[in-house]
Amino acid sequence: MKVTQPLPDEYAGFLGNYINRVHGDVFAFMDANHAALHTALVNVSDEQASVRPAPDEWSIKEVIGHLSDTERIFAYRALRFARNDATPLPGFDQDAYVPAGDFNAHSLSDVLRAFDIVRAATLSFFATCSSEALLRRGTASNNTASARAFLYAIAGHEDHHLESLRDVYLKQVTHGTSS
Amino acid sequence: MTMTSLSKPLPDEHIPYYSTYIGLVQGDVFEFMAHTHATLHALIKDLSDAHASARPAPTEWSIKEIIGHLSDGERLFSYRALRFARNDVTPLASFDPDPYVLAGNFNARTLPDIWAEFDAVHAASVALFRSFDEEALLRRGVASGNIISVRALLYITAGHEQHHLISIRDVYLSE
Numbered sequence A: 001m002k003v004t005q006p007l008p009d010e011y012a013g014f015l016g017n018y019i020n021r022v023h024g025d026v027f028a029f030m031d032a033n034h035a036a037l038h039t040a041l042v043n044v045s046d047e048q049a050s051v052r053p054a055p056d057e058w059s060i061k062e063v064i065g066h067l068s069d070t071e072r073i074f075a076y077r078a079l080r081f082a083r084n085d086a087t088p089l090p091g092f093d094q095d096a097y098v099p100a101g102d103f104n105a106h107s108l109s110d111v112l113r114a115f116d117i118v119r120a121a122t123l124s125f126f127a128t129c130s131s132e133a134l135l136r137r138g139t140a141s142n143n144t145a146s147a148r149a150f151l152y153a154i155a156g157h158e159d160h161h162l163e164s165l166r167d168v169y170l171k172q173v174t175h176g177t178s179s
Numbered sequence B: 001m002t003m004t005s006l007s008k009p010l011p012d013e014h015i016p017y018y019s020t021y022i023g024l025v026q027g028d029v030f031e032f033m034a035h036t037h038a039t040l041h042a043l044i045k046d047l048s049d050a051h052a053s054a055r056p057a058p059t060e061w062s063i064k065e066i067i068g069h070l071s072d073g074e075r076l077f078s079y080r081a082l083r084f085a086r087n088d089v090t091p092l093a094s095f096d097p098d099p100y101v102l103a104g105n106f107n108a109r110t111l112p113d114i115w116a117e118f119d120a121v122h123a124a125s126v127a128l129f130r131s132f133d134e135e136a137l138l139r140r141g142v143a144s145g146n147i148i149s150v151r152a153l154l155y156i157t158a159g160h161e162q163h164h165l166i167s168i169r170d171v172y173l174s175e
Helices: A015-019 A026-041 A060-082 A094-101 A108-126 A147-174 B016-022 B029-044 B049-053 B063-085 B097-104 B111-131 B134-138 B150-172
Strands: A137-140 A143-146 B140-143 B146-149
Touching (some): A026 A108, A060 A137, A060 A143, A060 A147, A108 B111, A143 A147, B029 B111, B029 B150, B063 B111, B134 B150
Antiparallel strands (some): A137 A143
């Protein structure tokens, strides 16, 4: 099904930073980025993927784990709104979720596979939702948003982290400064 | 069987209401889930579209609606488990399955399409619960106003599918 860009009144706050990164068909954009993420990490060792560039920055495994957690939470919000349930939903503290997820204890391939599985579930929801349901709105983290705004936010959020992996993490890996 | 974090939740990890689902689970919970999921698929995969869309009574769900409800339910249970496992004790809202089924409009879709979605959701539930360490499985939070542990949510997910499998087999598909 064709899904189009949410209007500016369908979201507020930081979601717009992600939504505005998406161009063209959102599903094609997601597929291309998801494939590019795998390609970018294909030569990264498990050890490299566990390195934190700075004590307060996440490792590559932690970034991927964070993508899975965020996508589960965003898709959940979209589900509730799409089902006509406007119960206000709480925010979450990503900096507390990442250490609790203990992603460095898992292999990079496991963390990536878990993300792939989350992505398949995300797509199975949004691709089968009616256009009417995708326009329904609710409140999450004290901001109004439509169900489709979360689809675009998921897409733009992965794009944002892919860019940061390329610009920050993988330059260090290829230049060997991580050792 | 030795007591591990994957053993059945203790009675203080959930309200008695959930014992209906948790009590259905036997043996290794992940093997039980895999068996239930395969059995349910085998039971319904060759049904006609008309059969899968029929509501036995005006207030009862069709088989398509039950499968759609299983997807919705697993997404909600997994979300609660994720939050509690990540040490987040924000109280979480309940949900009312009947309006969800109505809004899901599942009878407008084909049974294979609805099953494919449930398959993807189920794989994501299993991946999440399998990723938790012992400590995370024992963490608790409040959902629908009641305390519940992460592993209780795992057992509820498993027992919930089994509960609907039994109802489909014994009520919907019995002559």
